Amino acid sequence: MKAPAVAQPGRLGRSIPWAWRDGARLSLVIGLTIVLGMYVVGLVAPLLGIGDPLKLDYDAALLAPSVAHPFGTDNLGRDMLVRVVYGTRVDLTLGFVTATCSMLLGMALGVYAGYFGGIRESLIMRTVDAVLSLPFLVLVLAIVAAVGPGLVGVYVAIIAVSWAIYARISYAQMLVLREKQFILAARTLAFGDARIVFKHALPNIFGPNIAWLISDIIANILGLAILSYLGVGIQPPDPEWGALIADGQTYLRTAWWISTIPGLVLVVVGIGFLLIGDWFTTRLAGNAVARR
Amino acid sequence: MDPLLEVNGIVKAFETRGERGQRGRVVAVDGVSFDVERREILGLVGESGSGKTTLVRCLVRLVEPDAGSATFDHMSIFDARAAELRRIRQRMQLIYQDPYSSLNPTLSVGETIAEPARVHGLVRGREQERALVGDLLTSVGLNPADATRRPRELSGGQRQRVAIARGLALEPELLIADEAVSALDVSVQAQILNLFADLAEKRQLTMILVSHQLAVIAQLAHRVAIMYLGRIVEIGSTVDVFKRPRHPYTAMLLAAHPDVANPRRSRTPVAQGELAEMGEAGVGCRFRDRCPMAQALCAEVDPPPVTLQDGHLAWCHFGADVPEAGE
Amino acid sequence: MIAHGGPAGQPAEKARDGVLVDVRNLTVTFPTPGGTIRPVAKVSFTVTHGRTLGIVGESGSGKSMTLRAMLDLVPPPGRIEEGQVVFDGRDLLRLPEKDRRSIRGREIGIIFQDPMASLNPVLTVGDQLSELLRAKAGLGRRAAWARAGELLDRVGIRAANSRLRSYPHQFSGGMAQRVMIAMALGAGPRLLLADEPTTALDVSVQDQVLALLEDLRIETTMSMIIVSHDIGVIARACDDVAVMYAGMLLERGAVAEVLRRPRHPYTKMLLSTVPTLEPNVDRRRLETIVGQLPDLATLTHGCPFAPRCAFARAECAALDVSLDTEPHASACPYV
Numbered sequence: 001m002k003a004p005a006v007a008q009p010g011r012l013g014r015s016i017p018w019a020w021r022d023g024a025r026l027s028l029v030i031g032l033t034i035v036l037g038m039y040v041v042g043l044v045a046p047l048l049g050i051g052d053p054l055k056l057d058y059d060a061a062l063l064a065p066s067v068a069h070p071f072g073t074d075n076l077g078r079d080m081l082v083r084v085v086y087g088t089r090v091d092l093t094l095g096f097v098t099a100t101c102s103m104l105l106g107m108a109l110g111v112y113a114g115y116f117g118g119i120r121e122s123l124i125m126r127t128v129d130a131v132l133s134l135p136f137l138v139l140v141l142a143i144v145a146a147v148g149p150g151l152v153g154v155y156v157a158i159i160a161v162s163w164a165i166y167a168r169i170s171y172a173q174m175l176v177l178r179e180k181q182f183i184l185a186a187r188t189l190a191f192g193d194a195r196i197v198f199k200h201a202l203p204n205i206f207g208p209n210i211a212w213l214i215s216d217i218i219a220n221i222l223g224l225a226i227l228s229y230l231g232v233g234i235q236p237p238d239p240e241w242g243a244l245i246a247d248g249q250t251y252l253r254t255a256w257w258i259s260t261i262p263g264l265v266l267v268v269v270g271i272g273f274l275l276i277g278d279w280f281t282t283r284l285a286g287n288a289v290a291r292r
Numbered sequence: 293m294d295p296l297l298e299v300n301g302i303v304k305a306f307e308t309r310g311e312r313g314q315r316g317r318v319v320a321v322d323g324v325s326f327d328v329e330r331r332e333i334l335g336l337v338g339e340s341g342s343g344k345t346t347l348v349r350c351l352v353r354l355v356e357p358d359a360g361s362a363t364f365d366h367m368s369i370f371d372a373r374a375a376e377l378r379r380i381r382q383r384m385q386l387i388y389q390d391p392y393s394s395l396n397p398t399l400s401v402g403e404t405i406a407e408p409a410r411v412h413g414l415v416r417g418r419e420q421e422r423a424l425v426g427d428l429l430t431s432v433g434l435n436p437a438d439a440t441r442r443p444r445e446l447s448g449g450q451r452q453r454v455a456i457a458r459g460l461a462l463e464p465e466l467l468i469a470d471e472a473v474s475a476l477d478v479s480v481q482a483q484i485l486n487l488f489a490d491l492a493e494k495r496q497l498t499m500i501l502v503s504h505q506l507a508v509i510a511q512l513a514h515r516v517a518i519m520y521l522g523r524i525v526e527i528g529s530t531v532d533v534f535k536r537p538r539h540p541y542t543a544m545l546l547a548a549h550p551d552v553a554n555p556r557r558s559r560t561p562v563a564q565g566e567l568a569e570m571g572e573a574g575v576g577c578r579f580r581d582r583c584p585m586a587q588a589l590c591a592e593v594d595p596p597p598v599t600l601q602d603g604h605l606a607w608c609h610f611g612a613d614v615p616e617a618g619e
Numbered sequence: 620m621i622a623h624g625g626p627a628g629q630p631a632e633k634a635r636d637g638v639l640v641d642v643r644n645l646t647v648t649f650p651t652p653g654g655t656i657r658p659v660a661k662v663s664f665t666v667t668h669g670r671t672l673g674i675v676g677e678s679g680s681g682k683s684m685t686l687r688a689m690l691d692l693v694p695p696p697g698r699i700e701e702g703q704v705v706f707d708g709r710d711l712l713r714l715p716e717k718d719r720r721s722i723r724g725r726e727i728g729i730i731f732q733d734p735m736a737s738l739n740p741v742l743t744v745g746d747q748l749s750e751l752l753r754a755k756a757g758l759g760r761r762a763a764w765a766r767a768g769e770l771l772d773r774v775g776i777r778a779a780n781s782r783l784r785s786y787p788h789q790f791s792g793g794m795a796q797r798v799m800i801a802m803a804l805g806a807g808p809r810l811l812l813a814d815e816p817t818t819a820l821d822v823s824v825q826d827q828v829l830a831l832l833e834d835l836r837i838e839t840t841m842s843m844i845i846v847s848h849d850i851g852v853i854a855r856a857c858d859d860v861a862v863m864y865a866g867m868l869l870e871r872g873a874v875a876e877v878l879r880r881p882r883h884p885y886t887k888m889l890l891s892t893v894p895t896l897e898p899n900v901d902r903r904r905l906e907t908i909v910g911q912l913p914d915l916a917t918l919t920h921g922c923p924f925a926p927r928c929a930f931a932r933a934e935c936a937a938l939d940v941s942l943d944t945e946p947h948a949s950a951c952p953y954v
Binding site: 182184185186187189200203204 | 388394408
């Protein structure tokens with residue numbers, strides 16, 4: 001009896017649910033659940049009628065976590081759970097928006113510099129060097145100081161600083177792509193520059209940019225948290241995780257939940273994004289290998 | 293004769309930087325001239341450093357030459373401005389070497405082939421596009437159903453066929469294949485070479501076949517030009533050049549080529565020395581360092597072309613004296 | 620180490636006369652999303668003292684993996700499923716890693732396709748060579764340096780002693796490959812394995828490198844195994860040839876025999892697709908083999924070449940593919 005030339009794939013391969021098929025996919029599922037779950041809850045919060053984050057209740061001040069107040073209350077009697085949930089809207093929105101805007105801006109400039117070269121390349125890339133050589137927070141603080149405290153200032157400041165890395169990533173990718181034969185082919189096929197850049201180059205540049213984007217979202221949320229903690233970000237009484245952490249500082253020994261729980265939430269969201277990023281980079285690496 | 297492509301005196305040099313920061317200049321193409329007649333297949337043979345790839349890139353203006361002229365159907369290639377250049381490019385297509393990087397991985401096969409036709413206005417609307425893609429895929433030996441697939445799902449040979457289909461989408465008159473079969477397996481190579489022959493016949497194509505593989509040239513090319521360090525050293529019909537090479541380099545190449553029918557086991561190599569460093573364009577024959585027939589004259593005077601037969605030229609002072617194979 | 624345990628360090632059996640390497644039923648498996656594939660399937664061949672064997676095949680034939688498997692260098696998650704590699708009476712696959720490593724450097728030398736990728740770019744060639752000699756041949760510093768110079772000279776590098784101080788990137792492709800050969804020869808191996816040694820080189824340089832290998836072989840009675848997709852290289856450099864397809868050995872015999880009178884349909888058809896230097900005045904088309912190379916994951920029973928074979932018959936799908944026992948052996952019993 002001759003053994004088959006190829007071993008049959010295990011039956012297990014068919015009965016494992018989609019989500020558990022491999023480690024990377026599991027990361028994606030868990031990560032997305034955390035992040036999207038929180039974001040959706042935050043967005044629909046007003047409709048859910050869980051409470052008012054700004055409602056003061058001096059009688060209920062500094063209550064430890066309980067069934068009535070799962071995250072406890074702060075010194076002004078405001079329910080922490082509600083404040084954390086409302087804070088989600090602010091933080092995650094900022095994370096997504098700033099990171100995406102930075103990416104789009106950075107990609108545009110980096111690709112432009114890489115494709116056309118010459119003085120345009122020098123101007124853009126030297127600016128990138130300048131921005132990247134200064135510490136993130138110092139620059140952000142400087143810009144916020146100029147624009148004034150408040151969420152708008154934070155958005156502007158973060159975008160103005162974050163775009164540079166995307167530009168550098170995209171520029172490097174563009175340099176490599178420029179010599180790839182399919183780009184050369186596009187030129188000999190007499191395609192216009194715009195078409196070559198947008199249709200042929202950009203789709204191939206998204207990969208590393210999105211990989212960075214995912215960790216950038218977290219970095220930006222942390223940035224906002226730090227700025228709010230310092231008092232120059234979101235203004236009280238609006239809830240935001242960093243602000244909540246700042247509020248609870250004086251009560252760390254007595255009412256630990258006011259600072260700690262928002263901090264933990266921040267960590268959990270961070271893990272969620274990391275898991276998504278993990279899946280993405282695995283997939284990106286896998287594609288690169290499969291290409292051959 | 294009314295050649296489709298006339299090339300005259302193309303020169304292209306590159307600036308280099310040495311290890312210690314010294315500036316240097318490498319003359320990749322050093323005064324190359326030749327014609328390509330309509331419907332002929334011209335082979336361009338050379339090893340690394342011969343300048344053949346740079347030459348081809350100059351012809352399609354991926355790179356601007358430093359000097360020289362080239363006309364396509366009597367239109368100047370290097371003087372052409374945007375619109376005219378577009379028109380010329382439409383009629384002159386290039387098939388690249390590496391099937392793994394010559395197709396955009398994010399586009400489907402159908403889109404890769406249809407896009408050039410769409411951009412140049414040769415098809416209008418989905419229906420026409422689909423018909424064109426189907427036709428082209430069939431003519432390169434693929435299944436029209438493959439139009440929805442991505443490059444990563446295809447083998448090297450299949451990808452190269454797609455690259456050829458894309459090249460044909462604009463209905464060019466001249467097809468330049470730059471080492472188009474070098475990256476393919478032996479059995480696949482044969483299929484693609486046959487495909488080129490069929491297409492050339494059916495579509496009345498003129499072709500320039502660039503390759504370092506002499507057997508490929510022997511199979512397809514009517515005429516062949518041998519390049520060494522930026523210059524053409526011999527040109528003529530394939531039969532003349534391969535049967536009775538008149539330049540020592542050509543003779544060396546032919547002898548060094550392994551011959552499956554007559555395997556030669558020997559401890560003595562045919563070739564002497566290694567490729568000299570490409571450098572500044574000096575005087576004299578660039579092959580003299582490795583040439584068994586070199587003499588003082590070779591270092592002093594650029595070898596002039598010696599006409600041996602009709603259309604068969606060799607750039608060697610002693611071209612007529614190159615021994616027969618086996619002498 | 621081999622997947623199935625075996626008594627470590629015991630000789631498989633007494634070495635047959637004149638046979639330096641005896642590979643038996645070497646099989647490598649590799650798990651993939653599409654199922655487990657066998658890049659090397661029951662491959663058996665021998666290499667006699669002083670002779671050169673060429674392994675020829677196209678992509679996916681398993682020729683490079685065979686070489687790796689012989690040295691137990693199969694990259695995970697691949698593994699050696701079964702087989703023996705008897706080198707001088709000892710089964711390499713069942714030796715302790717320490718012994719195997721010592722054989723690898725000393726008695727078996729290896730050269731790979733891209734010399735630039737195999738040489739350390741930050742060390743001079745002399746440093747790399749002499750380090751190797753000190754480790755593998757037990758030479759002292761000065762002796763190793765002197766020997767390194769001799770080796771470079773032996774492989775045809777002019778001004779060898781001063782070139783010892785050069786870095787790999789200062790060598791051209793052909794010269795770098797010669798350096799690789801010098802390194803492989805360093806400890807005086809009895810067997811040299813070469814994986815596509817000339818693929819990255821120009822034709823004229825390829826001829827020189829092959830001539831060098833031939834010269835060395837004659838002088839040192841070293842045996843060689845050369846893996847190449849280029850039949851011309853095999854023709855130029857080898858005594859015997861083994862033809863692989865989809866992981867299986869389909870034909871084996873003396874080079875002149877196999878090239879002039881191929882037995883297996885694959886070999887026959889492959890040879891007829893190779894263009895020659897004879898100018899094609901009649902504008903004939905080349906013979907081709909229909910179809911494409913098989914996807915190892917979708918292989919079924921029987922002869923892997925059957926779907927493309929002009930001589931295929933119903934029995935081919937149930938064939939137990941193995942070489943017959945002729946000196947010029949073929950795995951096809953019908954042709």
